[in-house]
Amino acid sequence: MTVPSVLPPTLVGTGDLFQILRDGRPKTRSELAQLTSLARSTIAARVDALLSSGLLEPVGEAASTGGRPPTRFALNRQERVVLAVDLGASHASVAVTDLSGRVLDERTIESDIADGPIVVLDRVSEMALGLLDAIDRTVADVAGVGIGVPGPVEHATGRPANPPIMPGWHDFDVPAHLGRRIPGPVLVDNDVNLMALGEYVTTFPSTGHLLLVKVATGIGAGIVTEGRLLRGALGSAGDLGHVQVASASPDVVCRCGNIGCLEAVAAGPAIAARLRASGLDVDGSQDIVDAVAAGEIAALQAVREAGRDLGSVLATCVNLLNPSVIVLGGKLSEAGEYLLAGVREVVYQRSLPLATHDLQIVGTAAGSRGGILGASAMVIDAVLAPRAIDEYVARRIA
Ligand SMILES: [Zn+2]
Numbered sequence: 048m049t050v051p052s053v054l055p056p057t058l059v060g061t062g063d064l065f066q067i068l069r070d071g072r073p074k075t076r077s078e079l080a081q082l083t084s085l086a087r088s089t090i091a092a093r094v095d096a097l098l099s100s101g102l103l104e105p106v107g108e109a110a111s112t113g114g115r116p117p118t119r120f121a122l123n124r125q126e127r128v129v130l131a132v133d134l135g136a137s138h139a140s141v142a143v144t145d146l147s148g149r150v151l152d153e154r155t156i157e158s159d160i161a162d163g164p165i166v167v168l169d170r171v172s173e174m175a176l177g178l179l180d181a182i183d184r185t186v187a188d189v190a191g192v193g194i195g196v197p198g199p200v201e202h203a204t205g206r207p208a209n210p211p212i213m214p215g216w217h218d219f220d221v222p223a224h225l226g227r228r229i230p231g232p233v234l235v236d237n238d239v240n241l242m243a244l245g246e247y248v249t250t251f252p253s254t255g256h257l258l259l260v261k262v263a264t265g266i267g268a269g270i271v272t273e274g275r276l277l278r279g280a281l282g283s284a285g286d287l288g289h290v291q292v293a294s295a296s297p298d299v300v301c302r303c304g305n306i307g308c309l310e311a312v313a314a315g316p317a318i319a320a321r322l323r324a325s326g327l328d329v330d331g332s333q334d335i336v337d338a339v340a341a342g343e344i345a346a347l348q349a350v351r352e353a354g355r356d357l358g359s360v361l362a363t364c365v366n367l368l369n370p371s372v373i374v375l376g377g378k379l380s381e382a383g384e385y386l387l388a389g390v391r392e393v394v395y396q397r398s399l400p401l402a403t404h405d406l407q408i409v410g411t412a413a414g415s416r417g418g419i420l421g422a423s424a425m426v427i428d429a430v431l432a433p434r435a436i437d438e439y440v441a442r443r444i445a
Contacts, residue, residue, distance in 0.1 A: 054441040061093045061440050062433030065102065069431055071147055073106045073119035094120060100443040101126045102436065122146060127190035129426045130175050130229065133238060133418035134167065134196050136160050136212055136264070140415075141174040143182060144423040146190070146431065148248060152178050153419065160197060163215035164224065172228045190430040191231035193422030194221065195241035202282045205235035211302075234425050238418050239285060240276050242411075243269025245421030246374050250412040258370040259411070260287065261377035262357065262386065263332050266310045270368065276425075288314070290360045309360050313353035315379055321349050332378035339382040350382045354389020361390060362397035369402050376411035383410060 054061070067082055068074065074082075080090045097103035097120075104123035108116035124147040131150075133140040137160070142153035154174055158167060171194075179185060198210025205222040207213055222233035243259035251257055257271040268285035270277040277284050288310035295307030302311070311317055315332035322329040322338065325345045329338055338346035361373060373394070379386060391408050398406075413420055429435065 054437055054444075057089065057092050058096050058440065059437070060433075061096050062436030064090070064093045065097060065431070065436045066433060068097075068103060068120065068122050071122050071124065073121040075109045075117040075119050077117065096440050096444055100440045102439070124149070127430070128179070128184050128188050129190055129423045129430075130192040131419045131422035131426070132171055132175075132192065132194040133241070133422060134158070134160055134171075134194065135238065136197055139167065139171055139174065140419055141171055141178060142419045142423070143175075143178050143184070144427075146427060148420060148423045148427060150416075150419070150423075152182050154178060160213050160216075164219040164221065168221065168224050172225065175229060186229055189229055189231050191426040192225055192229055192233045193241070193424075193426040194225070194233065194235050195238040195418045195422050196221075196235065197238050199283050199286070200235050200237050202234075202236055202278050205233060207235075208282070232426070232429060234422075234429060236276070236278075236422075236425060237267070237269070237282065237285075239267040240269040240278065241421030241425065242376050242413070242417035243271050243285075243374075243421065244276055244424050245413045245417035245419070246376070246411060247271045247274070247421075248424040249417075249420050250374075251372055254371045256368070256370045257372050257374065258361075258364060258368065259374045259376055259417075260357065260361065262314065262353075262375060262379040263377035264315050266314050266357070266377075268364070270370075272368065287360055287364070290363075292356050292359055294356070294359065309356060313356040318349050318353050318379075322346060335379065336381045339385055347385050350379070350385040351389040353379070354386040354391075355393045356389075357386075358390040358393025359397065362394050365394055365398040365402045365406065371405055372407045372409065374409055374411050376414070376417060380410050 076090050076094055080087050102123055103120050105118045106121045107119055109119050124145040127146055129144045131142045131144055138155055139158035140155040143151045158170055196207055198213045199208045201208050206218050207216040210216050221235045225233045239261045246259050247257050255273050259269045261267050266288040268287045270285050289303050289308045291307045292309050292312050295312050297306055299307050299311050301308035318335050319329045322345055327345060329335055339350055395403050
């Protein structure tokens with residue numbers, strides 16, 4: 048780990064100490080000394096540095112054990128803000144959050160991803176600047192930007208990689224373009240990965256192993272393992288949509304050219320086509336959800352059957368990854384218990400007993416905000432990491 052030379056040697060490790068304070072629970076200097084076994088004088092110097100950087104603030108006093116009551120300190124979550132962006136095929140959502148991931152303001156507009164990266168990202172910048180203005184903050188307060196896109200991304204470079212529904216975006220340098228108007232790191236990821244992270248931080252923070260499956264026009268998954276996203280070698284981990292379903296009929300051809308893909312039998316367009324064949328006027332995922340809500344028997348059966356097909360692929364994932372929770376998200380998850388019932392039926396039947404012993408299979412709690420919350424969490428993890436904190440403190444006390 049390299050630390051800027053301007054940080055005095057006594058303050059090296061300030062970022063490590065800060066990690067204990069990230070949970071927002073106030074602590075006194077002596078509690079910090081007990082938790083770290085560092086000398087009181089070292090703790091005092093690091094706490095002072097964090098106080099001058101603005102990242103820590105005094106939040107009242109602990110009970111006195113005689114003499115002056117000791118001050119307690121906690122993360123100053125207002126010190127900086129994070130911009131969180133969720134781009135879908137036809138929408139753009141932008142939010143400003145504080146350093147604890149709390150949304151301060153947000154806005155969603157209709158925006159066609161096929162307008163291309165320059166038009167869409169400039170639209171996002173305008174929205175972000177407008178939101179900052181509305182809450183009396185400026186670009187100088189921005190710690191970083193997190194952005195989710197509806198396609199595969201090489202996370203290390205922030206460049207989309209052959210995204211099927213994003214014409215013009217292949218290999219586009221998203222961080223460089225956004226970075227012209229907004230400072231701080233720009234981190235880009237696949238929207239489903241960020242939904243998984245969002246669900247993890249907001250609903251299942253004590254569950255280290257989570258699998259989120261988005262079921263909508265396409266099907267994809269985000270994997271959180273030991274609290275971190277599992278992206279794979281190039282960022283395509285979790286791309287479940289084109290796994291072959293064993294029971295699929297050989298005449299089901301997928302848009303990818305293969306036969307019997309999960310997406311070609313269980314995603315919105317496939318279910319809608321089946322329902323049209325049985326005489327229902329159904330176009331996309333929303334119509335399917337509406338038909339289920341209206342109690343149309345054919346729709347209930349088709350969604351449950353799609354859940355079983357999904358379950359047959361997820362049973363393999365459960366054996367491979369042993370998640371503690373599977374969360375179903377995306378438009379079709381709004382069909383509720385019918386989709387869940389189909390998934391549960393097959394997963395519990397086909398997975399190994401140990402893998403399903405404590406397994407929960409539930410609908411999303413974060414809903415359409417999962418992507419935004421995950422984008423914010425991704426940035427917070429990066430900008431509050433020990434080395435980033437050491438660098439920030441060094442700049443602020445220089
Ligand atoms: Zn396919």
